[in-house]
Amino acid sequence: YGKNTIKFLRLHKEGKKHFVKEVEVCTHLRLISAQEYLEGNNSLVIPTDTMKNIVLVLAKKNGIPTIEQFAIDICKHFMTTFGQVAYVKTYVQEVPWQRLHENGIPHIHSFICVPDGIRFCEAEQCRNGPLVVFAGIKDLKLMKTTQSGFEGFYKNEHTTLPERHDRILCGELFCKWSYGECRDFDFDCIWNKIRECILEAFSGPPDCGEYSPSYQKTVNSIQMNVLSKVSQVQVIEAILNNTFYNVVDMKNLGVTNDKEVLVPVETPYGSCACTLGRK
Amino acid sequence: YGKNTIKFLRLHKEGKKHFVKEVEVCTHLRLISAQEYLEGNNSLVIPTDTMKNIVLVLAKKNGIPTIEQFAIDICKHFMTTFGQVAYVKTYVQEVPWQRLHENGIPHIHSFICVPDGIRFCEAEQCRNGPLVVFAGIKDLKLMKTTQSGFEGFYKNEHTTLPERHDRILCGELFCKWSYGECRDFDFDCIWNKIRECILEAFSGPPDCGEYSPSYQKTVNSIQMNVLSKVSQVQVIEAILNNTFYNVVDMKNLGVTNDKEVLVPVETPYGSCACTLGRK
Amino acid sequence: YGKNTIKFLRLHKEGKKHFVKEVEVCTHLRLISAQEYLEGNNSLVIPTDTMKNIVLVLAKKNGIPTIEQFAIDICKHFMTTFGQVAYVKTYVQEVPWQRLHENGIPHIHSFICVPDGIRFCEAEQCRNGPLVVFAGIKDLKLMKTTQSGFEGFYKNEHTTLPERHDRILCGELFCKWSYGECRDFDFDCIWNKIRECILEAFSGPPDCGEYSPSYQKTVNSIQMNVLSKVSQVQVIEAILNNTFYNVVDMKNLGVTNDKEVLVPVETPYGSCACTLGRK
Amino acid sequence: YGKNTIKFLRLHKEGKKHFVKEVEVCTHLRLISAQEYLEGNNSLVIPTDTMKNIVLVLAKKNGIPTIEQFAIDICKHFMTTFGQVAYVKTYVQEVPWQRLHENGIPHIHSFICVPDGIRFCEAEQCRNGPLVVFAGIKDLKLMKTTQSGFEGFYKNEHTTLPERHDRILCGELFCKWSYGECRDFDFDCIWNKIRECILEAFSGPPDCGEYSPSYQKTVNSIQMNVLSKVSQVQVIEAILNNTFYNVVDMKNLGVTNDKEVLVPVETPYGSCACTLGRK
Secondary structure (H helix, E strand, O other): OEEEEEEEEEEEEEOOEEEEEEEEEEEEEEEOOOHHHHOOOOOOOOOHHHHHHHHHHHHHHHOOOOHHHHHHHHHHHHHHHOOOEEEEEEEEEEOOEEEEEEOOEEEEEEEEEOOOOEEEEEEEEEOOOOOEEEEEEEEEEEEEOOOEOEOOOOOOOOOOOOOEOOOOEEEEEEEEEEEEEOOOOOHHHHHHHHHHHHHHHHHOOOOOOOOEOOHHHHHHHHHHHHHHHOOOOOEEEEEEEEOEEEEOOOHHHOOOOOOOEEEEEOOOEEEEEEEEEOO | OEEEEEEEEEEEEEOOEEEEEEEEEEEEEEEOOOHHHHOOOOOOOOOHHHHHHHHHHHHHHHOOOOHHHHHHHHHHHHHHHOOOEEEEEEEEEEOOEEEEEEOOEEEEEEEEEOOOOEEEEEEEEEOOOOEEEEEEEEEEEEEEOOOEOEOOOOOOOOOOOOOEOOOOEEEEEEEEEEEEEOOOOOHHHHHHHHHHHHHHHHHOOOOOOOOEOOHHHHHHHHHHHHHHHOOOOOEEEEEEEEOEEEEOOOHHHOOOOOOOEEEEEOOOEEEEEEEEEOO | OEEEEEEEEEEEEEOOEEEEEEEEEEEEEEEOOOHHHHOOOOOOOOOHHHHHHHHHHHHHHHOOOOHHHHHHHHHHHHHHHOOOEEEEEEEEEEOOEEEEEEOOEEEEEEEEEOOOOEEEEEEEEEOOOOOEEEEEEEEEEEEEOOOEOEOOOOOOOOOOOOOEOOOOEEEEEEEEEEEEEOOOOOHHHHHHHHHHHHHHHHHOOOOOOOOEOOHHHHHHHHHHHHHHHOOOOOEEEEEEEEEEEEEOOOHHHOOOOOOOEEEEEOOOEEEEEEEEEOO | OEEEEEEEEEEEEEOOEEEEEEEEEEEEEEEOOOHHHHOOOOOOOOOHHHHHHHHHHHHHHHOOOOHHHHHHHHHHHHHHHOOOEEEEEEEEEEOOEEEEEEOOEEEEEEEEEOOOOEEEEEEEEEOOOOOEEEEEEEEEEEEEOOOEOEOOOOOOOOOOOOOEOOOOEEEEEEEEEEEEEOOOOOHHHHHHHHHHHHHHHHHOOOOOOOOEOOHHHHHHHHHHHHHHHOOOOOEEEEEEEEOEEEEOOOHHHOOOOOOOEEEEEOOOEEEEEEEEEOO
């Protein structure tokens, strides 16, 4: 296959108010023939330069109402324009520009980058197959300072980990879900609702939280919460890259440390992942 | 000199509510003698392992009310405890954990990482000299989509840049300022006020903005605004790493592009810097 | 599944001569049940801390004769020791330490890091299935300054790329191949031979090179050369991330530039990939 | 000041043989006036775009015989062409492309990137001052697996580090030296000699090494060796970023570990630095 990545800015004005979308678009193509690999015959090859031009022209003509709609537009364009394309996949990721506010008043043309979780999506299609749409969030760093433990695990002669019922739970979350075959969704609204479901399931109620017996169970709670509250989601994959924190032993320094000072453990680090769908 | 970097978490509870500070602390020491370099005599050397222990013990005993106060504590400890230290500098940088909210209600123990500008500080002292304190913000990415130009610059046979009066102004800002000799400041309050001054000077009024004739002038406006509104700041340094955006020429593609689609120019990139103090 | 990554050093002496292997080992496990996700029942979970201990103990006991053999040892250990493991995959990557030489004499205990292509391998096994072994090279940056072009490609109204018959071919290569079911191979010798085949196919004869009509054909030539000369390889995957270089247009600067000064084009960048097996 | 960074490739042919230099050039300028900052008056400002053009034109016209000569050319050009320049500094760093060899035969146009220490240089000049030249090496990762210890250091109640006489010494070295006022040197030859001096002083004799009582002493030995063997060097600065390795305690796992398995300690990490000149 061939792949092309392009990063660009799409500006849009309504009266004096400016709107900005900066995106990174990566398009994969697989052709019906591999003659360019096998024979050095380039006659069906769509150069990455042409792929770039198409993405930019579509952005100019259609705008980027949502990144999902833009990914759909790109897929459709390649599939309908080029008979030699057997498969197309488009990944779009958004730079998290947010409008600046001064004393609560939104600024008409100034923005700040706030990367608290990156929104992305994918659209893909095989020739004669349906166009399916995925969306997701990545690089979302979360921490619970209590209500987390890990007990009752399998033990043998290589086990040195003690059981703990009050540890830090910290990690970087990646979630990707499928909307199934492309339909007319309000992608912004759904995405925001899913982000809320993720944070809610991770944290538990604001006044007391909810005990997590493992990273695995937290991953599952997030998936279950999204599936139960957002009917448009068909399957959801979640990966949690854990950062462990050890309570520093200060006995030799003549100080007691009651889970007040902790250091992150860089290696080993772990991650757990699960994919969950509807019955 | 010797340098040591340590990253750790300081937890603190008030009733059931948790507070978290995760910091990276880097301490530099210069000794009154260089005999460990010249003669391999280690008798005055303070191992980085000991430096680490001291930082952790101070965090446990004093907490981290503000990163500035913590940096001051560390400097004072090294200068008063070790007669062989000629100079000490402590840099502290904060991981931007923010409390999570659910429907406006703050969560008692859950946090999200929101890196929209990293807060840092420095304290330094020479033996028999004053302890001076610096603070700053870095990795603050800002964009204005209009009200920016660059005209009337010096031209010769190597000039190819056209004059522009409506370009994108985008960059990553680094600001560092001096509070002078250590005094009893409300460091959190001042830092937040300075951050507001920076955003205000970058953006201009929310309803119309303010024209910037160059990156240099914007840097200067930021510095002037901080110096005029925050009396505790004595000197302020600012560096703006520019990202240029070029309007894509779509004439060959049969499309007009009226500053709607732009691509970032990765090289050359530039930056401009200035240090400004009071008379 | 669960994943654990650990980085460590294995030292080994023969008389006064030291040998060093620094590796990063990542082990994936999938269990026969998902009860830890669904029910929070941890009784079958093998903690990442235990996984780390096992890897370190195996390194101590068996040494790391080759990274392939070490990956095989780890897989076998997990599959035979833990009845609850349904699938195990171990990835091992080597830090490229090379022995230092002084005037041609090898040093007995000093090393330099030379990252001109990183060696890695994978071993994987499903319960009741065969143990299969893969190896590869990554981050291998290569350049041909001539004998490369791109012509005769598909054209339409979005094509702006000119045909070129003398461009720079530069990219970062990733190759991964399968040795099939685990057998008693001399993994070091085979890996070095494959690396030579890759460089040979990329470059062509040293006195004149060989013309490449596209990145795709170069990828294919590399695969064909490996498959034809190394019988142990069953399937080979190759990905070439291209860096394009544009000849700088200096006409406006009054200078002619005959492919002497070129700038890398950061976006769009492309890549092409192919997987090739034996009939 | 203003700063501009540009990365490009300079190709050069002798008969059929190709030579390639890929460099990153960063030029700093300070003007005699700050009116662009204070008043928004751009009339003396040299745009980064013009700076880029000048660097590329000089590369085309003069070639890059050595990066030092190229940095000197750039400095001289800015100082003599622009009366408004008060200070210019040019930093040049080389991408470590090496000619490929097949069975010992050098290839006429194929190269591989081998980053075992990056070569860089700097030239700087104030108006009416001398042009001074610096060179250096960075990102040079070295390891000694024995002949290193750390004993007899300062101890107090915060000391937990044990004394060790057989530890791993591993680090990333940065060295920068001054050639003083610009003269007619063979920069390639001198740089290669200095690199050898660094490796020699780090390692000691190939058959037995030389004991290092501390990172500090190793830094000093490197500097002393360079100063004593390379008369053109006037001052040399060296920074060694240490990576510590801890012997894994395997007692609880029923295994003895005699410095055979070690893990890198990511934090705290330290570094030591020293600048040494001639009397």
